[in-house]
Amino acid sequence: MTAYTATVTVRLKRGVLDPEAETTKRALDRLGFELQGLRATDRYEIDLDAADADAAEERASEMADRLLANPTIHDYEVEVEEAEE
Amino acid sequence: MTIAVIQFGGSNCDRDAVRALAHLGIDAERVWHEDGLPEEVSGIMLPGGFSYGDYLRAGAMAARSPIMNEVREAADDGVPLLGVCNGAQVGCESGLTDGVFTTNESARFQCEHVFLRVENAETPWTRAYDEGDVIEIPIAHGEGRFEITDEKYDALVDDDRVLFRYCDAEGNVTDDANPNGSTGNVAGILGARETVAVLMPHPERATLPDVGGTDGQGILRGFTSIE
Numbered sequence: 001m002t003a004y005t006a007t008v009t010v011r012l013k014r015g016v017l018d019p020e021a022e023t024t025k026r027a028l029d030r031l032g033f034e035l036q037g038l039r040a041t042d043r044y045e046i047d048l049d050a051a052d053a054d055a056a057e058e059r060a061s062e063m064a065d066r067l068l069a070n071p072t073i074h075d076y077e078v079e080v081e082e083a084e085e
Numbered sequence: 086m087t088i089a090v091i092q093f094g095g096s097n098c099d100r101d102a103v104r105a106l107a108h109l110g111i112d113a114e115r116v117w118h119e120d121g122l123p124e125e126v127s128g129i130m131l132p133g134g135f136s137y138g139d140y141l142r143a144g145a146m147a148a149r150s151p152i153m154n155e156v157r158e159a160a161d162d163g164v165p166l167l168g169v170c171n172g173a174q175v176g177c178e179s180g181l182t183d184g185v186f187t188t189n190e191s192a193r194f195q196c197e198h199v200f201l202r203v204e205n206a207e208t209p210w211t212r213a214y215d216e217g218d219v220i221e222i223p224i225a226h227g228e229g230r231f232e233i234t235d236e237k238y239d240a241l242v243d244d245d246r247v248l249f250r251y252c253d254a255e256g257n258v259t260d261d262a263n264p265n266g267s268t269g270n271v272a273g274i275l276g277a278r279e280t281v282a283v284l285m286p287h288p289e290r291a292t293l294p295d296v297g298g299t300d301g302q303g304i305l306r307g308f309t310s311i312e
Contacts, residue, residue, distance in 0.1 A: 017190060018188075019266075020192055067141070070185050072183075072232060072233060072234060073187060
């Protein structure tokens with residue numbers, strides 16, 4: 001078994017309104033910054049032991065499917081790295 | 086007959102629900118989620134509140150707690166189930182109903198009276214009304230914007246599973262009368278069977294005459310009007 005860290009990034013699907021991101025963008029506008037848009041994501045860093053990277057990715061993807069993301073409004077991506085010592 | 090009002094950590098409308106049901110002569114009791122679903126329940130209510138602090142997403146944690154497996158089995162067996170506010174969020178998160186209730190368009194918590202137009206009066210939860218009736222019921226939520234895929238929305242409408250839409254006092258379903266940006270002004274829907282329903286507005290807060298209007302009574306009476 002190898003120790004991995006799976007990073008799951010959950011974001012709203014394109015076209016789904018994100019009022020919190022809109023509010024954050026307006027606050028940055030008010031502070032004088034120039035920006036055209038802002039998207040917020042949720043990122044989960046999951047430490048797990050698995051036989052190989054594929055197995056780690058599969059388990060993390062299942063976590064996203066069953067809990068971390070809601071398929072109605074979310075897309076997600078999973079990246080797996082060997083955990084730092 | 087007893088309605089089980091499921092109490093999760095952070096539920097806060099469970100007592101109101103029991104009291105409102107009692108006022109209608111419907112026996113109800115609070116059930117702590119860890120104690121499991123009692124046998125012989127005649128109905129299940131998922132009450133409002135902030136289960137698990139709305140961690141992750143409103144309703145996400147409660148929807149995956151062990152008692153929900155029993156709740157789902159009972160609902161599949163035809164036991165009537167009503168989810169209100171946080172209970173509606175739990176219902177959608179658990180897959181009992183389609184779509185999701187997420188952050189209001191305003192990004193604010195909104196506590197106000199709204200008008201609802203009855204879209205389908207042929208269900209247990211709306212039998213007390215006529216189609217097109219306008220009822221006044223309070224909302225109190227920060228995550229009540231109904232989002233759903235186009236495909237599933239079309240199916241909801243085609244199957245006549247939309248119970249209520251936000252409207253103005255005259256019953257016009259308009260953007261101005263939509264308090265939270267919900268798709269199609271949808272405030273409440275049925276699940277796969279008509280005995281399962283969820284809605285964001287609070288019928289139990291519009292049931293006791295001492296605290297204002299009583300337009301919500303008909304929804305709660307759904308527990309006793311299953312045909």
